[in-house]
Amino acid sequence: MRKELCSIRFRNGDLGDLRASLSANLNREQFAVLLGKAEDAGAAEIVAARDVIYPSKRDIEDSSIASLRINRNFVAETLKQMTDRLDADAYIEVHTHPFSKGLVVFSGADGMDEKRFSDYTAKEWPGIEYASAALSQTMHGARFWHCGARRYSGAAIKTQLAYEAIYKKTDQKDIAIDSEQSGVFNRGMLALGLES
Numbered sequence: 001m002r003k004e005l006c007s008i009r010f011r012n013g014d015l016g017d018l019r020a021s022l023s024a025n026l027n028r029e030q031f032a033v034l035l036g037k038a039e040d041a042g043a044a045e046i047v048a049a050r051d052v053i054y055p056s057k058r059d060i061e062d063s064s065i066a067s068l069r070i071n072r073n074f075v076a077e078t079l080k081q082m083t084d085r086l087d088a089d090a091y092i093e094v095h096t097h098p099f100s101k102g103l104v105v106f107s108g109a110d111g112m113d114e115k116r117f118s119d120y121t122a123k124e125w126p127g128i129e130y131a132s133a134a135l136s137q138t139m140h141g142a143r144f145w146h147c148g149a150r151r152y153s154g155a156a157i158k159t160q161l162a163y164e165a166i167y168k169k170t171d172q173k174d175i176a177i178d179s180e181q182s183g184v185f186n187r188g189m190l191a192l193g194l195e196s
């Protein structure tokens with residue numbers, strides 16, 4: 001029985017690295033596969049992301065700002081590679097929505113592709129779990145598919161993404177506070193006659 005909650009977890013820094021490489025190009029949708037290990041954690045399914053695999057140029061058949069087509073051989077090779085390993089049983093597709101700054105909304109095409117893929121994994125790769133994630137410029141959305149049942153649970157990436165956005169704001173605030181404080185400090189120095 002699959003869980004209604006799923007959490008996708010990254011080792012420290014891994015998500016930042018992934019995001020940096022995928023968002024380097026905002027002109028075209030970018031794609032990567034994470035190999036993960038699914039663990040039953042009571043009420044929730046936890047998927048630990050282990051390795052990231054980037055398609056090479058020749059694995060991408062077509063791409064635009066809002067779509068991407070990956071060569072089937074890349075997908076089959078990656079799935080096969082995973083079944084040879086003991087420490088990975090979850091295939092997590094990550095793609096970008098470079099056109100979107102904030103909220104991630106999976107498109108109808110995303111949903112159709114994923115449903116089809118979940119049927120395919122259920123049939124051809126039983127035992128493999130499948131999740132998908134989409135990254136906008138600042139946020140993420142994720143789904144954990146119940147392969148063979150044509151449904152998914154919402155998934156959350158345990159993430160630095162939200163923090164990164166907060167860091168940005170905090171940084172700006174800090175700079176503002178610093179400059180104000182240094183202004184005050186300078187005035188104090190002047191008032192005390194310590195300047196010269």
Ligand SMILES: [Zn+2]
Nearest residue numbers: 106107110134
């Ligand atoms: Zn999408």
